[in-house]
Amino acid sequence: MTKSRIAAVDVGNDSIKAIFGEFDNELNIPNIVARDTEDRPVIGIEELDTKDPIDGIHIRVHSPALKENNAIYRVGSLATKSDNATELDPGSSKSEEDQTLVMLFATLALDAVQEETGKLFPRSKNVIDANYTLGTGLPLREVKEGKDAGYRSKLVGSVHQVEFLVTPKYQGIKVNIKFDEVKVYPEGFAAYINLVMDNSLKIINKDLIDRRILIQDIGGLSTDIAVIKNRNVDDDKAQGFNLGVSEALEQIREEIRSKHGVELDSRRDVVEIITRKNDRNHIMVKGSRTSVHDITDRILLELAKKQYRLLRNVWAKNSQTEICYFVGGGATVLKEYIKTLNNNLDGYNIEFFEDEKESIWMMANAYYKLIMDYVKKTEKSKPASEPVKS
Numbered sequence: 001m002t003k004s005r006i007a008a009v010d011v012g013n014d015s016i017k018a019i020f021g022e023f024d025n026e027l028n029i030p031n032i033v034a035r036d037t038e039d040r041p042v043i044g045i046e047e048l049d050t051k052d053p054i055d056g057i058h059i060r061v062h063s064p065a066l067k068e069n070n071a072i073y074r075v076g077s078l079a080t081k082s083d084n085a086t087e088l089d090p091g092s093s094k095s096e097e098d099q100t101l102v103m104l105f106a107t108l109a110l111d112a113v114q115e116e117t118g119k120l121f122p123r124s125k126n127v128i129d130a131n132y133t134l135g136t137g138l139p140l141r142e143v144k145e146g147k148d149a150g151y152r153s154k155l156v157g158s159v160h161q162v163e164f165l166v167t168p169k170y171q172g173i174k175v176n177i178k179f180d181e182v183k184v185y186p187e188g189f190a191a192y193i194n195l196v197m198d199n200s201l202k203i204i205n206k207d208l209i210d211r212r213i214l215i216q217d218i219g220g221l222s223t224d225i226a227v228i229k230n231r232n233v234d235d236d237k238a239q240g241f242n243l244g245v246s247e248a249l250e251q252i253r254e255e256i257r258s259k260h261g262v263e264l265d266s267r268r269d270v271v272e273i274i275t276r277k278n279d280r281n282h283i284m285v286k287g288s289r290t291s292v293h294d295i296t297d298r299i300l301l302e303l304a305k306k307q308y309r310l311l312r313n314v315w316a317k318n319s320q321t322e323i324c325y326f327v328g329g330g331a332t333v334l335k336e337y338i339k340t341l342n343n344n345l346d347g348y349n350i351e352f353f354e355d356e357k358e359s360i361w362m363m364a365n366a367y368y369k370l371i372m373d374y375v376k377k378t379e380k381s382k383p384a385s386e387p388v389k390s
Helices: 045-050 076-081 098-112 140-144 147-155 187-196 246-260 267-275 293-317 329-344 356-360 362-378
Strands: 005-011 015-020 025-030 033-035 057-062 071-075 127-138 160-164 174-186 213-218 223-229 239-241 282-285 288-291 323-327 350-352
Touching (some): 005 098, 015 362, 025 076, 025 098, 033 076, 071 076, 127 140, 127 187, 127 362, 140 147, 140 174, 140 223, 140 239, 147 174, 174 187, 174 362, 187 223, 187 323, 187 362, 213 293, 213 329, 223 293, 246 282, 267 293, 267 329, 293 329, 323 329, 329 350, 329 356, 356 362
Parallel strands (some): 005 127, 127 174, 213 323, 323 350
Antiparallel strands (some): 015 025, 033 071, 057 071, 057 160, 160 174, 213 223, 223 239, 282 288
16 A cells, blocks of 8 residues: 655645655745646756756646646746746635645645655656645635635545646656545634644644733734634634735735836736845836835735734724734735734734744645644554654
């Protein structure tokens, strides 16, 4: 029987963050896709296999879970070079978008074809049969609407195939993906688990577990505010909102194009401009270093005010809250603006993660801890499907 490999995947609006095995592989891929043809043109085809596969993901995806089956896509960095690249739209549901599944399957297939991983799965010629035990998550709003059950049912019980087309090193390889188990967690709850437990599932923040806290997770398309008391998420008071940073990033991108004539490939380019250590909020215009502070400050401050209003409203309904943690990629983008507002206004006890990687990878780390906890509790009763850790 094929053994199952641990996968913890955060399908974030900006990018996919995934952890495999026993932390023996990590992948981070921009969440961008573009429909394509089977024979994409490549300059210097003989040099293709010297390039990084991550930069040239070109695949056909077959799955009964998809609305558009057998479609061909450029994925990640390669998709940003296309005129028809798509990113998830504000107001869309992550659980119902083909793009979410395409990115998930592509990420798992990239893990399965690696040389180290290949020893774990049966391979016949160019076909790999890969089994995974998956931990992933959805925004709190979608979980409260019951969409997690439908999302899980799309994945379990079917075979999903990824065929690598003009992809460096992996051309012609097909990966059949099956799921032995899929756990779908609410994102706010996952953030709490990551705050209080280490990778060995031991409590690391003892002073935190019995406090009343809020966790405001700002994503690309949505914001979740988890209300924690008595070591549990209060499902009734936890709230999800259709407010993320994507719309603001798109607005900044459009204004930069309109004012400076500079076309940025994706929202990720905007994020880099506003978060990088050197030359923050500057772009090159016709070879000259040019500030876009006027654009970014106005748009991001307006969004920070809306996020702060959410915090204020939820805190008012949970007046005994002791601290609010801001997490997620959106929190990294808005950190300085929210801090300034808080200092000038209510002065709530709030905290951000200074380590940007920790904040951005928080969900993937949390799913890893949760799925490992599930596996350890069940592996004795299911020895035949004991997941492979490395």
